Amino acid sequence: MHHLPFSLELRLRTQYLSLGEMTGPVSDEILRQEVHPGKWSALDNIAHLAVFQPIFQRRLQRVADEETPLFEPYAWQEDETFAAYRNLTNRELLAQYRHDREAFIRYVDGLKESDFKRKGRHAVYGSLNVHQLIEMFVLHESHHLFTIFKLLNFGK
Template sequence: MYQQTIERFCNQHKTIKNYIDDLPPEAIYRRLNPDKFSIHETIAYLTRYHHVFMNRLHMIIQDINPYFEVYKPDRDPEFRFTCAKSTGSLLHEMYRVRDELCGFLQAIPSEDFARIGIHEVLGRMTIDQWSEFFLLHESTQLFKIFKLAGSFWSMESVLHSNVIHLPLLSNYLDELAV
């Protein structure tokens, strides 16, 4: 695995804190668009996907060419529980699992990086390619958080609400969403 990829893998997620540090709770928990995730829900999605990705890596190492469907939170019973946690708790969990992922990737023997996992849409990918996919997917979600944070401050009239919105299961965010 390229050193730049490992560095991105071990650090890219840390920018979330910079995006949300100065936001009030209503900016984090409220959906600006009823059909799109809030910042909190997006962080919950990213946190849950860390666990999904770790599981996929283990399966790629253990099995021959395992097949993976597109991850959809509305089909994942654990996502609701993840979403119910506080944002601070989610960030703590994400950092912890990310450290585990970094250690796992750095400990994989070089010959195992050629092992294949088959994605429902993207097809055959090596562990290197799965790692790049994870980072690209995460960067898309980070950009969404960045835009949502900016949108909150640029709104002319902000409706303050302390209601935490759980995801609408019929409107899911999948890992290929743009």
């Protein structure tokens, strides 16, 4: 992963570990509580992170395989995997999340310098190179980690 800035590489390799540290000791019952009616619970956010990681890896693969592919925004309402993951336990989600992150890191580790210059287009955010896409992924993950932290500690 020598083609990424140090901070991005470090966050990609370690940030996800905070999910287990934050939620591992918390019961599924608490994680499933809908703190704000109609909004995602902490477990819903965990399920989303677990579902989105392989989706994002497939997006990077499309950038490698296609000339500037277009990515539509993720629509959780239409995602059958997300619906299924919402019924899993936190332990199951964390195991899947760790497994998929290891695969994601291996994928990024295998990218060549020229791969980082390739681009994809996001329907909302526009044209992004692979480096920017990975940064976007890590920041997206961070947003959900912070949301989970708030739900568990402040009920917000």
